[in-house]
Amino acid sequence: MSYIEIKNFTKTIKENTVLKNININLSKGKIYGFVGRNGSGKTMLFRAICGLIKATSGEIIIDGKTISKDIDFPDSCGVILETPGFWDNQTGLQCLKNIASIKSIVNEDIIRKWMMRFELDPNDKKIYKKYSLGMKQKLALVQALMESPNLIILDEPTNSLDEESIIILRDILEKEKERGATILIASHNKTDIEELCDKVFKIDFGKVKEV
Structure with missing residues (x-):
């Protein structure tokens, strides 16, 4: 059973469709990578999963609960989206x-x-x-991590980190995965994506496809 179900999710802002009919399922105990150029929709998708923006159409279901219907935000979530x-x-x-x-x-x-x-x-x-x-x-x-959340969403988590700190972070995320957390990472660092992620999605002009 999927922990996160994104069904026909579309978000339009001022006649600009920033996310287009997205359908993906994400499981517990996996690390998912999201890649794409700046402005492609990665951060917007993460904001939607966090309940920070509402769908124009479609829905996001987390652990059986629909965002903006059953819950406003995921019950157990640690996030880096912008500077805290x-x-x-x-x-x-x-x-x-x-x-x-x-x-x-x-x-x-x-x-x-x-x-x-x-x-x-x-x-x-x-x-x-x-x-x-x-x-x-x-x-x-x-x-983002100290409360051991079920869902971890990290936008460019290795920004400004030195090489040693990146190694520490990768080790911690592997342990969080083993604990059963669902981890979503957006990164321009190819090594992060290649070494950590079980599955990678590319976002381009608001559309998502599995790499």
């Missing part, structure tokens, strides 16, 4: 604790362990606005 809205004058740990307080799924000990997995020091007093781009990306990854 962290607090500039708080430490990385403080930022993550604030986010975790919304659902109260994880405690501070778990947050600290996730930070250390990405080689971020949870005791670092440096505030977020003084983080390097690589540190900001790592913190974004921690917020």
Whole structure:
């Protein structure tokens, strides 16, 4: 049984059809890659799966529940779509604790362990606005992964990461896959796609086809 079913999904914005009659099924415990030029519709599709945009026609069903009908957003989802809205004058740990307080799924000990997995020091007093781009990306990854969501959606997850950090991320995503998570990745990094993904889809002018 598919964990995500996208049926005849079309999205039109101001007479411009940005996603066109998309039909794909995605299973648990798999990593799916999405490739395509800038503006092809990758991020828009991810936003639709997250419940951030509504269909013009068609539907997206996640774990038996239809987005915008049964639920507004996926029940268990970790996401990187754009730069997360962290607090500039708080430490990385403080930022993550604030986010975790919304659902109260994880405690501070778990947050600290996730930070250390990405080689971020949870005791670092440096505030977020003084983080390097690589540190900001790592913190974004921690917020997406720390609650062990069933669905993980990552748009360009290796942006600003050094080679060692990319290796760490790939290892973590493999472990999340083994745990049973459904993972969606959009990336211009061919190595990410080739080494991680069980199946790859190409998006071009709003249409999706399996590679």
